[in-house]
Amino acid sequence: LFREPGLKIDNLAAALQLPVHYLSYAINAGSGRNVQAWLNQLRVEDAMQALAGADADSVLAVGLAAGFNSKASFNRAFRAETGVSPSEFRARSKAQIAN
Structure with a gap:
């Protein structure tokens, strides 16, 4: 679900059948991040796995597959996390693999 580019807390709460305010509170309490920062963290972690594997996909393709809607937003979030x-x-x- 986090790979959906337009994902908003309203959609996530509806999919989980939870009140928006409860989901927001739970994410913040559990991760110390707001919902968007938490989603970006999940997306970056997903992209890191893809980038560390076979490089058949372009960096842009990896970012889009992870749920980012542009190369700029992917690069910005990735650099902020890593x-x-x-x-x-x-x-x-x-x-590292070669060594």
């Missing part, structure tokens, strides 16, 4: 760009992360992952 401190490096998706391309840098992929290169470092490949270098």
Whole structure:
């Protein structure tokens, strides 16, 4: 569900059959993040797995598949979570595998 680019808390709450305010509170209490930051964290973690694997997909394709709606939003969120760009992360992952 987190891979859906337009996902909003209203949609998530409806899918889980929970009140919006309760879901927001639970996410914040459990993760220390607001809903959007939490979704971005999940998406970045998903993208990290894809980028560390076979590189058949472009960085943009990985970002879109993880739920980001543009390369810019993917790069921004990825760098905020990891401190490096998706391309840098992929290169470092490949270098670690080679060693």
